[in-house]
Amino acid sequence: MRGLIGLTGRVRHWYGAHPLHLLALLAVFALAGYALRAVVAAGQWRGFAVWFVVAIVAHDLLLFPLYSLADLSLRRLLPARAGGEHSRLTAAAGAAGRADTAGPAGTAGAAPPPSGPPVINYVRVPAAFALLLLLVWFPLILGLSAGTYHRASGLTAEPYLGRWLAVTGVLFLASAAAYAVALRRASARARARKTTVLAGRGR
Amino acid sequence: MTGKRGPGRRDAGGHDELPPARPRAVGTLGAAGRATFLILLAGATAVLAAIGAARRGRALRRRAAGLLERAAGQLSRMTARLSPGALASRLLSHPPPGPFRPSTWRSPLRGLWLTSVLGLVLLGGLTVMAVTGLLSYASYNPRLPGNDETPGGHLLKFYLFSWPTDPAWLYRVNQGIHVTLGLALLPVVLTKLWSVLPKLFSWPPAASAAQALERLSLVMIVGGVLFEFATGILNIQNFYVFPFSFYTAHLYGAWVFIAGFVTHVILKYPHMRAGLRSRSLRRELRTPLSATRPEALDPVGLRAAAPAAPTISRRGLLAAVAGGSLTLAALVAGQSIGGWTRRTALFAPRGLSAAQPGELPVNRTAATIGLTDADVGPAYRLVLVGSRQVSLTRAQVAALPQQSAVLPIACVEGWSVAATWSGVRLTDLARLAGVNHPGGALVESIERKGSFRTADLSAAQVNDPRSMLALRVNDADLPRDHGYPARTVIPAAPGVHNTKWVNKITFTEQA
Numbered sequence: 001m002r003g004l005i006g007l008t009g010r011v012r013h014w015y016g017a018h019p020l021h022l023l024a025l026l027a028v029f030a031l032a033g034y035a036l037r038a039v040v041a042a043g044q045w046r047g048f049a050v051w052f053v054v055a056i057v058a059h060d061l062l063l064f065p066l067y068s069l070a071d072l073s074l075r076r077l078l079p080a081r082a083g084g085e086h087s088r089l090t091a092a093a094g095a096a097g098r099a100d101t102a103g104p105a106g107t108a109g110a111a112p113p114p115s116g117p118p119v120i121n122y123v124r125v126p127a128a129f130a131l132l133l134l135l136v137w138f139p140l141i142l143g144l145s146a147g148t149y150h151r152a153s154g155l156t157a158e159p160y161l162g163r164w165l166a167v168t169g170v171l172f173l174a175s176a177a178a179y180a181v182a183l184r185r186a187s188a189r190a191r192a193r194k195t196t197v198l199a200g201r202g203r
Numbered sequence: 204m205t206g207k208r209g210p211g212r213r214d215a216g217g218h219d220e221l222p223p224a225r226p227r228a229v230g231t232l233g234a235a236g237r238a239t240f241l242i243l244l245a246g247a248t249a250v251l252a253a254i255g256a257a258r259r260g261r262a263l264r265r266r267a268a269g270l271l272e273r274a275a276g277q278l279s280r281m282t283a284r285l286s287p288g289a290l291a292s293r294l295l296s297h298p299p300p301g302p303f304r305p306s307t308w309r310s311p312l313r314g315l316w317l318t319s320v321l322g323l324v325l326l327g328g329l330t331v332m333a334v335t336g337l338l339s340y341a342s343y344n345p346r347l348p349g350n351d352e353t354p355g356g357h358l359l360k361f362y363l364f365s366w367p368t369d370p371a372w373l374y375r376v377n378q379g380i381h382v383t384l385g386l387a388l389l390p391v392v393l394t395k396l397w398s399v400l401p402k403l404f405s406w407p408p409a410a411s412a413a414q415a416l417e418r419l420s421l422v423m424i425v426g427g428v429l430f431e432f433a434t435g436i437l438n439i440q441n442f443y444v445f446p447f448s449f450y451t452a453h454l455y456g457a458w459v460f461i462a463g464f465v466t467h468v469i470l471k472y473p474h475m476r477a478g479l480r481s482r483s484l485r486r487e488l489r490t491p492l493s494a495t496r497p498e499a500l501d502p503v504g505l506r507a508a509a510p511a512a513p514t515i516s517r518r519g520l521l522a523a524v525a526g527g528s529l530t531l532a533a534l535v536a537g538q539s540i541g542g543w544t545r546r547t548a549l550f551a552p553r554g555l556s557a558a559q560p561g562e563l564p565v566n567r568t569a570a571t572i573g574l575t576d577a578d579v580g581p582a583y584r585l586v587l588v589g590s591r592q593v594s595l596t597r598a599q600v601a602a603l604p605q606q607s608a609v610l611p612i613a614c615v616e617g618w619s620v621a622a623t624w625s626g627v628r629l630t631d632l633a634r635l636a637g638v639n640h641p642g643g644a645l646v647e648s649i650e651r652k653g654s655f656r657t658a659d660l661s662a663a664q665v666n667d668p669r670s671m672l673a674l675r676v677n678d679a680d681l682p683r684d685h686g687y688p689a690r691t692v693i694p695a696a697p698g699v700h701n702t703k704w705v706n707k708i709t710f711t712e713q714a
Binding site: 014015016017021022024025028029031032034035036037038039040041042044046047048050051052053055056058059060064075118120121125128129132133135136137139140144145148149151152153154155156159160163164167 | 353354355356357358359386389390393396397400403410411412413414416417420422423425426427429430433434436437440441442443445446447448451452455456458459461462463465466469470492514515519523526527530531534549550552553555556557564565566567568570571684
C-alpha cells in the first residue's frame, strides 16, 4: 500500500497530475487513434486531417479575430452605456486600482455623456443573428451549391439570398422598434425623476 | 432520396455528384491547407497583438522612459544569463506580446460560471447529438453486407439491434432532432469556445506533462465539434466541397469527437460543478447591465485579469445566445414537422421552397440519374428472384392486389414528408418468386451508378405488412422524380433505403 502511494507520488511529481488522469487520457487517445485508423483504412485520411485542422484554425485564428475586431470597432463607434452609469463604473474601476486598464472606456469618459439607453446592443444583436444565419446557410444564400442542390432536389437556390436579406431587414427593424420603446421608457423615467426632485424642492 | 453522398467505397468507380478530380483536389488542399494555416496563424497573432498593443499604447509611452533606463542595466545582466537554460526559463515566464498576455483579454463576462452554464447546455445537447447520430448510423442496418458503407470501421460500427419498422416515424423524428438540434446548438458552441479562447494562448503553453497531454486532447473535442458541425451543415445544403465521403467522415469524426468529449467531461466536471454553484442563475437573470460585475477570480483562470466595463449584461448575452439558437431552429424545423410549418422554414433546404401544393420533396431527381424514356417505357420489367425468377410488366404489377399506407419519407438531411403510398406488399412479391418466409431482400434500382442504388432489407423490413413496392402516391401515379415506375416504401427506414426506380428484387428464404 505504501509502495503504491509512493508510486502515485512519483507519477504526480514528473507527470503533474494523478495517475488516473494519465490513464483516462491514454484511453481516449487510443479510441481516437482507432477512429483515425479507420479513416486511413477508408483511404480518406489526408482530406480528413486537413479539414480537421482547418476547422480549428478557421475558427480560432480567423472567425474569432474577425468577429472580435468587428465588435471592437462597433464599440469604439457607438456609446456603450449611458453617461452616469459609465462614469460611476470607471470611478469604481479606478478605486480598485485598475484605472490604467480601463482603456477605451476611460477615454470615452471625456466625451459628453450620451442620453438614454446604450444603442450598441440594439445593433450588435441583430447583426450577430444575421451573420449567424449567413455563416450556416452561405452555400444556399450565395448560390455556391446551387448546381448540386438543384440536381438533388429539383429546386432552385435562387430565393435564399432574398430571404436572408428580408430576415436581416426584419431583425434590424424589430431591434429599432425595441430601441424606440426603450428610449421612450428612459425619457419617461427621467421626467418622473425630475418631477420628484422638483416636488421635493417645493416642499 | 439519398442523403449521404460522396466517393464512398461502393461508388469509387463513378459518382454522380462529385467532380472526378478528387485526388488532385486533396493534394492541392493539403498544400493550400498548410500555407493557409501558417498565414492565418501569423495574421491572427498580428491582429491580436495589434489590438493589445493599441490598448496598452498610452501606458507604454509613459513607461518608455523608465524602460530605457532599465534596459541598459538589463542588458548587462542578460549577457550573464545567456545560458540556454536561463533563456528557456525566461521565455516561459515572460509571455510573448498579443494574445499571450492576459491583459489582451478584457471581456468582463468571461468567467467560470458563464462557461459552466454553456458547458452544461452542451453536455446535454451534444450527448443527444451523439446518440441520434449513432442511431442514424444503426438505421442503415449496416450489418447487412449490401449496406455497409464503412467496411474498415470494425469496432466502431457495433450493432446492438436490427433497426425496427415500428413506429414508422422513428427515423423521421430521430433525423429531425439531429439536424434541428445541431443547428440550434451552433450559437452555444461558438459562445462556449469564445468563453474559453484565452486559454488557447495561456503562457507557458504547458506547465507539466499532464497539462500538455490535456491540451492535446482538446484538439479532439474542439476539432471534432467543428468538423462535425461543418460537414453536417455543408451536407444538408448539398455543398460537397469536402474531399471525403460524408457518411464515412461524419461517423469517424464523431468518434474522435466522442473520445474528446468524454475526457473533457470527466476532467472538467468538478470545475463545472463549482462554477454552477458560484452564482445563482435566477439572480443573474434579474441583474441588469448597470449591476453587472465581473465574476470572482477562479482557479481555472477564465475570468479576465483586468476586465473592462461591461457593455452587455450576463443575462443579455445568454438571451442573445438562446435567441440565436431559437432563430436558427425556428427557420428550419418546418421541413421536419411538415404541414403548414413547412412555409416557416425559410432557410431549410426542403422548407418553404418545397411547400408548393402537391410538392413532395426528393433528394435525387430522375434527370440526375439519367433516367430515359426507354427505361420506364413498355420495355420496363420488374424482375423478382427467389427460388424461381419472374419478370413482370408495370401493368402486371398494377394488376396484383394493392394496399395503401400513410408513411413518411425521411432524409438523413433532416427533412421529411408523410404521404399516402399504394402498391404491392413485399411479402406478396416474395411469394411470387417462390419465397414464402423471406429473411431479407436486395432491392436494386435502374440507376447505373452512385451510392445507395441498392438496399439490403432486413427480415423485419420485408415482413412488415406496410412495406410495399409502391406504384402510386397521394392517389396519382408516382412522379418520375419519386421513382416511377415503382419504388419501395419501408416504414422507419432512412430515405435512401426506400429505393426508387426499382427493377429487381432478390428475396432470400429465412434461415
